[in-house]
Amino acid sequence: xxxxxxxxxxxxxxxxxxxxxxxxxxxxxxxxxxxxxxxxxxxxxxxxxxxxxxxxxxxxxxxxxxxxxxxxxxxxxxxxxxxxxxxxxxxxxxxxxxxxxxxxxxxxxxxxxxxxxxxxxxxxxxxxxxxxxxxxxxxxxxxxxxxxxxxxxxxxxxxxxxxxxxxxxxxxxxxxxxxxxxxxxxxxxxxxxxxxxxxxxxxxxxxxxxxxxxxxxxxxxxxxxxxxxxxxxxxxxxxxxxxxxxxxxxxxxxxxxxxxxxxxxxxxxxxxxxxxxxxxxxxxxxxxxxxxxxxxxxxxxxxxxxxxxxxxxxxxxxxxxxxxxxxxxxxxxxxxxxxx
Numbered sequence: 001x002x003x004x005x006x007x008x009x010x011x012x013x014x015x016x017x018x019x020x021x022x023x024x025x026x027x028x029x030x031x032x033x034x035x036x037x038x039x040x041x042x043x044x045x046x047x048x049x050x051x052x053x054x055x056x057x058x059x060x061x062x063x064x065x066x067x068x069x070x071x072x073x074x075x076x077x078x079x080x081x082x083x084x085x086x087x088x089x090x091x092x093x094x095x096x097x098x099x100x101x102x103x104x105x106x107x108x109x110x111x112x113x114x115x116x117x118x119x120x121x122x123x124x125x126x127x128x129x130x131x132x133x134x135x136x137x138x139x140x141x142x143x144x145x146x147x148x149x150x151x152x153x154x155x156x157x158x159x160x161x162x163x164x165x166x167x168x169x170x171x172x173x174x175x176x177x178x179x180x181x182x183x184x185x186x187x188x189x190x191x192x193x194x195x196x197x198x199x200x201x202x203x204x205x206x207x208x209x210x211x212x213x214x215x216x217x218x219x220x221x222x223x224x225x226x227x228x229x230x231x232x233x234x235x236x237x238x239x240x241x242x243x244x245x246x247x248x249x250x251x252x253x254x255x256x257x258x259x260x261x262x263x264x265x266x267x268x269x270x271x272x273x274x275x276x277x278x279x280x281x282x283x284x285x286x287x288x289x290x291x292x293x294x295x296x297x298x299x300x301x302x303x304x305x306x307x308x309x310x311x312x313x314x315x316x317x318x319x320x321x322x323x324x325x326x327x328x329x330x331x332x333x334x335x336x337x338x339x340x
Contacts, residue, residue, distance in 0.1 A: 003041055003083040007032050007104035009072040010315055016057055019253045019323060024057075025316040028072075033106055040095075040109050041083040045336045047100035047312075048076035048126040049319040050160075054252040063278055073101035076131060077335075078115065078122040089114065096125050103312055103335060120297070127160050127330035128297065128304040129290060131279055135246060136164035136222075137289045138282035141172070143275050144220045144244040148173035151214055153233055155179075156224030157198060158186035160330035161246060165222045166195045167302050168293075174220075178213045180206065180229060182325045189328055193303055207232040217241075225250045231261040237272055245276040253323060305329030310337060 006029055013026045035041060053075060056067045067073055077100035081093045086109035089095065095112035099105035115125050127133060139161075140146050152169040156162040157179025169177045179190040179198040190198040197213040206228045210218075219241050221233035226248025233243065251258045267274060296302035307327035309318035315333045322331045 003032075004043075004104060005032060006030060007102060008312055009102035010312065011070055011072055012057060012067045013070060015059060015069070016054075016253070018255050020054070020057065020316070020320055022316055022320070027313050030072075032104055035083060035085045035106065038086050038108055038110075039084075039106060040081050040086055040089050040112060042079040042095060042097065042099070042105045042112060043082050044077045044079040044100065044103060044105060045094075045334075046078050046123045046126065047315065047333045047335060048130075049315065049322050049331050049333065050075060050131070051247055051249050051252065051322065053319065054323060074098055075100040076126045077101075077105065078125050079105065079335075081112075084109070094122065096130070101312075101315060119294075123306055123308075123330070123332045123334075124297075124304070126332055127306065128164065128302070129293065132160040132330060133164055133293055134282065134286060134289050135279040136161045136168060137293065138279060138285050139244040139246050139277055140165050140168055140220070140222060142282060142285065143277045144222060144242045146172060146174065146220050146242075149175040150219035151176045151178070151217065152220045152222065153178045153180075153210060153214065153218045153236070154195075154222045154224070155201075155229040155233075156247070156249065157181050157190045157195065158328050159224065160327075162222070162224050163190070163193055163305065163329055164302075166190065167193055167296075169220075170194050171296060171301060176214065178210070178218070180209075180225070186328060189305070201229070205232075207235055210236050220244075222246060223248070227251060227258060231263055234261055234263050234266050234272065237266075237270060239270055241270060241272050243272065243274040245274060249323070307331050308334050310334045 011026045014024045089109045094117040097112040152174045154162045154165045158181040166177045176196045179195045180201045187198045199209040210232045217238040218236045221243045224247045227250035
């Protein structure tokens with residue numbers, strides 16, 4: 001195809017106060033720069049929206065710099081090289097990179113990693129074989145140090161990370177795997193993935209529902225939610241229980257600081273380990289993760305789901321929908337049907 005001269009991109013126009021709204025975003029047409037030596041031009045085919053992006057919309061210090069106002073957002077994407085001035089990538093190569101939220105990405109070839117388009121759907125490299133998959137794998141096995149015969153509780157169990165955590169726990173020999181989700185349909189989905197028990201956290205006390213699902217307690221809690229889920233898990237954890245603190249989506253859109261768990265002092269007597277983690281700290285596991293999870297996918301022992309929104313112009317609504325829990329599995333935006 002002829003290399004385009006312009007491309008569309010999504011900008012953050014205001015910092016959300018609470019839940020983001022469509023008015024916090026703008027779709028902007030931009031001229032694409034000519035390539036320098038060592039650079040490539042990539043047409044994005046699919047992009048990711050992820051919960052961590054909400055934190056980057058606040059102008060506060062964090063482990064990753066905040067998004068800048070009136071500048072293009074970024075995030076995971078997979079696309080096809082349409083022009084190259086690099087010896088390492090050629091026209092037609094399919095690549096994974098961090099320049100999402102735009103139709104076309106320009107950058108140094110070193111910022112793009114070639115993927116096998118024949119081995120899996122492209123969106124898999126943003127989900128089950130990508131950052132969410134590695135998050136689940138590393139968080140459960142290296143951070144929470146799950147062992148055979150552990151009882152494992154996963155919040156946000158119908159999401160991209162949570163659904164993987166529960167299945168990996170089952171495949172690694174957990175005695176019992178319990179998940180929470182936000183609708184009856186999602187509870188059914190989680191049970192269909194092989195969880196031993198699941199409950200709708202909107203239908204009653206998380207503490208009581210978790211106690212009913214695990215009357216003898218739990219050994220591992222993988223936390224995607226925070227809030228009442230973390231408090232309930234602390235109450236149910238047995239001696240030397242472990243918590244992988246991955247996310248706290250229940251608090252991402254709060255306008256006031258939420259209270260901490262009221263029963264945190266239990267962590268002392270129970271000798272609990274509560275450990276926060278960032279997936280990039282566990283890149284040394286990537287090869288093992290891809291080999292093991294890839295094998296489970298090939299032989300059908302691990303399932304993955306997606307919720308797909310079409311068109312770059314709908315990326316903000318996809319992101320807002322993610323925060324409202326409208327997704328089952330990974331939320332992705334298909335960009336393959338349009339061009340600038």
